[in-house]
Amino acid sequence: xxxxxxxxxxxxxxxxxxxxxxxxxxxxxxxxxxxxxxxxxxxxxxxxxxxxxxxxxxxxxxxxxxxxxxxxxxxxxxxxxxxxxxxxxxxxxxxxxxxxxxxxxxxxxxxx
Amino acid sequence: xxxxxxxxxxxxxxxxxxxxxxxxxxxxxxxxxxxxxxxxxxxxxxxxxxxxxxxxxxxxxxxxxxxxxxxxxxxxxxxxxxxxxxxxxxxxxxxxxxxxxxxxxxxxxxxx
Numbered sequence: 001x002x003x004x005x006x007x008x009x010x011x012x013x014x015x016x017x018x019x020x021x022x023x024x025x026x027x028x029x030x031x032x033x034x035x036x037x038x039x040x041x042x043x044x045x046x047x048x049x050x051x052x053x054x055x056x057x058x059x060x061x062x063x064x065x066x067x068x069x070x071x072x073x074x075x076x077x078x079x080x081x082x083x084x085x086x087x088x089x090x091x092x093x094x095x096x097x098x099x100x101x102x103x104x105x106x107x108x109x110x111x112x
Numbered sequence: 113x114x115x116x117x118x119x120x121x122x123x124x125x126x127x128x129x130x131x132x133x134x135x136x137x138x139x140x141x142x143x144x145x146x147x148x149x150x151x152x153x154x155x156x157x158x159x160x161x162x163x164x165x166x167x168x169x170x171x172x173x174x175x176x177x178x179x180x181x182x183x184x185x186x187x188x189x190x191x192x193x194x195x196x197x198x199x200x201x202x203x204x205x206x207x208x209x210x211x212x213x214x215x216x217x218x219x220x221x222x223x224x
Binding site: 089102103 | 142143145147152153154155156157160200202204209210211212213214215216217
């Protein structure tokens, strides 16, 4: 069964450093998403991506964040200058139009 | 309550019993999706119910949706210890938004 994959599973970085989180969505899906979950809190939407551009973003997704689909399979989230409060589990998801969103296993980001 | 609010927040039952979780939301929705999350792990998609559907089954899962009351319930029948996890409802708002809005989740413990 196709699944969303994410790498790395755990990323530790120093405050102020740039990180890139990687995702491979399900191959025939057209919509891609990033969500995050701070420990013990709700899953929060960050951004959706369709047809090679951002289709929707939340207030959390400020200028420090960017997304890219560099090739036909990968979907990345870049945080330019990490802050302590960026520590969270980051989930990638993909879907076809208005259907189930399938999530990857997540990347646990720890900012020191 | 906030969009996608589960009730109860924690439930402990014996193996073999049924577990019912409720979710309330505020806005008009396109669909509602239920997810399971084992501790510190990824989100597993369980079932999607659309706004024009009232009930849906998948294996031991039964989901109902009452759009007049803006509520949904997830029933797990004949529970197993492996069903121990957190369960989340997530809504896709009507009107073109692609973001899922998650509730805080409900912790289900199934005792062997």
